[in-house]
């Protein structure tokens with residue numbers, strides 16, 4: 321498959337390396353500092369298994385150098401999204417699909433407004449990865465996973481109770497197969513909205529409450545007062561999801577809580593790490609976006625407001 325990846329940070333560089341090693345024709349679109357490093361030595365991918373080097377078919381800052389591809393994977397931060405996708409045009413042909421892997425629920429709609437909903441496959445990434453330097457990525461915590469919408473954003477939503485309705489789009493299947501060949505656990509999601517909101521609940525809670533408490537997930541979950549904040553955060557996200565037509569069930573919420581209980585005690589999130597290291601962070605596009613959606617829907621989310629106020633102050637000050 322001919323695949324372009326926009327952004328070579330934690331997510332883009334690791335998945336890029338996997339897709340290259342799985343045999344796909346991978347083109348990377350990234351910032352000049354990564355272009356230079358990757359042209360010189362490939363993508364250096366550091367995992368618990370050791371170091372691997374992967375050489376893409378091309379690496380550039382200009383999508384015009386690549387032209388139309390079968391699939392685009394958008395792997396930039398939410399605050400870089402509009403800028404990075406503003407130049408996506410040359411990569412999109414009539415049959416191209418573009419996968420969004422951002423946390424939160426806003427990226428698919430933003431991309432759909434730009435290139436047309438029929439081209440957009442919303443997705444989620446379950447991975448712990450970060451940049452160690454230009455072209456150099458560290459991934460840890462076991463085999464990463466992606467969930468890819470079985471059908472593009474513009475498709476009518478099949479009734480989730482009807483197992484026969486609305487088969488998978490062959491392009492979504494081909495992309496999932498490519499990830500799987502690269503060693504990534506890949507599944508097609510018939511109800512991607514539910515998957516996005518579940519991940520949103522996890523990230524607003526783990527990232528938001530951890531950063532508010534300046535603590536790891538292990539500390540937050542084992543101290544009863546902060547554990548109650550975790551539970552309150554999940555309940556707030558659930559209320560907003562329900563108001564917006566995505567009725568997360570008790571089982572969905574129990575699954576998210578079980579994930580929070582299962583991650584390694586020292587775990588943090590990418591947003592939290594960015595905040596703690598004084599880098600721009602996605603809190604405004606995650607907990608902040610949740611508050612905006614809650615306001616639109618008339619839902620009260622007092623804890624999310626506190627998280628946003630405190631993290632806003634940290635951002636203003638430049639560090640946690």
Ligand SMILES: NC(=O)C1=CN([C@@H]2O[C@H](COP(=O)(O)OP(=O)(O)OC[C@H]3O[C@@H](n4cnc5c(N)ncnc54)[C@H](OP(=O)(O)O)[C@@H]3O)[C@@H](O)[C@H]2O)C=CC1
Pocket residue numbers: 326327328329330331332349350351353354395396397398400403404405421422423445446447448449450451590602
């Ligand atoms: N990291 C993780 O473990 C996880 C992250 N996510 C989500 O995935 C998304 C990506 O996160 P992550 O990989 O951590 O982010 P990173 O900050 O590590 O990577 C983003 C990359 O995009 C590059 N970039 C910035 N602007 C552009 C542009 N205009 N065109 C092309 N490339 C550009 C950046 O370059 P430069 O380095 O020069 O700034 C950087 O290399 C986020 O929405 C995050 O929430 C989801 C699950 C886990």
Ligand SMILES: CC(C)(CO)C(=O)C(=O)O
Pocket residue numbers: 423445446447448523526588589590591
């Ligand atoms: C919580 C986690 C690690 C799950 O993939 C994540 O999404 C992030 O750090 O941004």
